[in-house]
Amino acid sequence: MKIGILETGEVAEELRTRHGDYPAMFRELLAAADPAFEFGTVRVVAGEMPASPRQADAWLVTGSRHGVYDDLPWIEPLKAFLRDCVAAHVPVVGICFGHQILAEALGGRAVKSDRGWGLGVHDYQLVSRPGWLADAPETFSMRAVHQDQVVTQPPGTTVLAKSAFCDFAALAYGDPETPDAISLQPHPEFGAEYMAELLDLRAGTSFPLPDLDAARPGLARAVANTDWARWIAAYLRRAEAARDAA
Template sequence: MTFKLGILEVGRPPENLRNTFGDYPSMFEELLRPRGADWHYMSYPVVDGQLPQTVHDCDGWLITGSKYGVYDDLDWIGPLKTFLKQAYSEHVPIVGICFGHQILAEALGGKAEKSDKGWGCGVFTYYVLQSPNWMPEGLTSFSIEAYHQDQVVRLPEDGDVIASSDFCEFAAIDYKGRALSFQGHPEFSRDYTVALCNERRGDTLPEDIADRAIASNDAPMQISEVAHMIINFIQQAAVREKQEEL
């Protein structure tokens, strides 16, 4: 039976970039499928108030990034936290990216807020603190795109920090092998990040921050390594879930 990954769409790229780069669910499929995740990908427009009926509608869940904050007064934020808390308690694998990283922490008892460190945009390097067996052997750091002002500032009780940086202390979190989250964006290509920064430069994104982010895109990235982390993690968590059901 084909594994079903449900992508919880909590944000969308600017409309004039979607024709070129697609939406966030398609970016994740393009990240994961070519690297061995030949799964059935299902998208749920949570940003429009549409959650799955149950946490078992799919075999695992992935929460996308968003322009919104977990503290925003939006009708779908509370129900999404409840959904994630239930999925976690029932051992359905979860992966969170950026906003997904932050709301997963909040749902499980942590705290996220707008950071006094300001914007983190462009290619950032995160240093590995722990190496679970789903992480590529010998990996000591990884660099991926980032685009955020908010950060997790209090770790949930079940959370273990597996990667960190001076700018982002809780950059990647492992929740007892049942959920995994990253502050950075492995699904963002260089071209998309540059286009996004140019789109928002001088508007929601200060010009100097946009310029630095664009300049950083000459740096090497470990997109494949992070993609394989996500795939390996989901596969291991799904096997563990099935074993616990027996």
């Protein structure tokens, strides 16, 4: 199964040498869950766009420092491409910015939230448990770095998880057992060292110091990154089996 990674943001140069870019983070995460996955990258942030949804067996939209409301030449084409993927039943996974732009593309709304920055390790509550999430616990923790969030649920979606900070933290599009797309606000691809270095790099500029002071004590907490890699892989394999059966 070939997963096309839609790269919509760039890791800061100061961190890229040690941690790689976003596609590298996702390759490492998902290959550990399913070594048979193959990967390709389309640098949407640099103006590239896939020729067709069928260019890959599935797509993953990365995080980004940009907002879905930014006036960038690739935002609207990306929304149109995601709608084409859903119409063609080519599965899509959206993470952080990818979560937000999927919602925007498919009838929801994402904004710069008046709740401010969500930084550090957050706790999430499972709301719905489709088969590919069968062994998910009632609560899980994940690393979060976002000020934007989905505020209007797209039609035809199921909320999979929520938190006190984020009402729509994970969504399934269509039948949650075999959804056309899934998306997640927090970052399963972020390791502990990358997260700590990112917060230090942006301290006092992007990230307010009081928010960082509140986030830092919890950075060492265990997170469900490998679990979410496994659940994403289970979703993709279930989508592949449904396609083959059809």
